[in-house]
Amino acid sequence: MTDRPVTKTHQRRPEARPAEILAAALELFAEKGFTATRMQDVASRAGLSKAAIYLYYKDKMALLQALVQEMAGANLTVAAGIAEHYQGPARPLLRQILMFMAGQLRSTRFPDLLKIIISESRAHPEIGRMYFENVISKGLPIFESVIRRGIASGEFRNVDPAFAVKSMVAPMLLAAIWKTVFEPLGAEQLDIEAFATQHVDGFIRGIAA
């Protein structure tokens, strides 16, 4: 497929382009940030001319929007799936959710994208709103319901579930920021999974009945 001789002139592969462009954009946004990434950089990495990108995406923001939508959708689906089809006690479910998140933070570009969302949300509220509506305002209630279930079953104390969920996921946010902001400045590496393990342990004791 890709091993036939490279011609001197361009190839036409309209079906493959959008995905290739997004992949290039994701790498570059993660490496250099959104603003510092030039459309020309994306084009070069995707093996295209700059103008060709505009055949597939309206403008630079549309690239980011597509990336956020893609990643938000994928992650939330999994997390929601874990939580919804589970029937046993709440404690191991919380563990599982947090360890899943920790794994995602370590192994995907999610932290970089999150940082970009934070950075760009004022200038481009659509991005922030999309993330908020598709991830935050869907994810938090799902986790809340787990806490509520634990309270109802007597596993947990009668805490405010909305606050509890934020206490629960906050260290994952901190880990994402640590990784994308402070590690590049020379801070010691954070072992996200070990951190999550200790955190979820303390968190569960903290809300145990």
Add this chain to the structure above:
Amino acid sequence: MTDRPVTKTHQRRPEARPAEILAAALELFAEKGFTATRMQDVASRAGLSKAAIYLYYKDKMALLQALVQEMAGANLTVAAGIAEHYQGPARPLLRQILMFMAGQLRSTRFPDLLKIIISESRAHPEIGRMYFENVISKGLPIFESVIRRGIASGEFRNVDPAFAVKSMVAPMLLAAIWKTVFEPLGAEQLDIEAFATQHVDGFIRGIAA
């Protein structure tokens, strides 16, 4: 002082200018973000011509640097003071530290500045490095030592203090992000002090012996 008739031409008040310029910059950076704030905006709000700013600050980045230095210094001094001159049990000290942080988050521009640091740290590592060196890498060890003291005295379990401290402050980071990123998009307001109260309560139970 300010109620004498406004003259048509400019005033010369070289001693007052730097502070006025910084105040204007802080307001605008918090309102519109660093990149979106034009030097002309700062100048107008400070009641000066754009060029005059350059008599007092080398460039736009120097404004941000001065703001970060100022706020970082002030806050850390207080927090460190609380922790260092305290002798009693660790539990109420943790409470006091977190409630102090919560109060600062609610009543100052700290969250906005934090968001700017996160956003700009890749393009301008000096800013991120300054914050990391002056706040993070000084603040965390101080809090760690409180945890360590609690472990030594038998108040707390034998947790990893470095992780514990991060679990402890993470909700304050989340609160800052919530306030600066999601509330402007229409998210419900987060009652930071109530959140901190429940969090510190759970956190302490979570690491209690």
Add this chain to the structure above:
DNA sequence: ACTCTAACTGAATGGCGGGTTAGTTATCAT
């Protein structure tokens, strides 16, 4: 009143990079 200088201003300058335009070429249908 006159001078001198530091404080201040209005008006350029420069370069950067997103987006566009006017063509060029690959590929398919006939």
Add this chain to the structure above:
DNA sequence: ATGATAACTAACCCGCCATTCAGTTAGAGT
């Protein structure tokens, strides 16, 4: 093999804004 057309490119354009420069003026000292 020959248009027709979609895919693609090179070169351009243009607005934006940080920074600078060449003056102008406030106001202290005499």
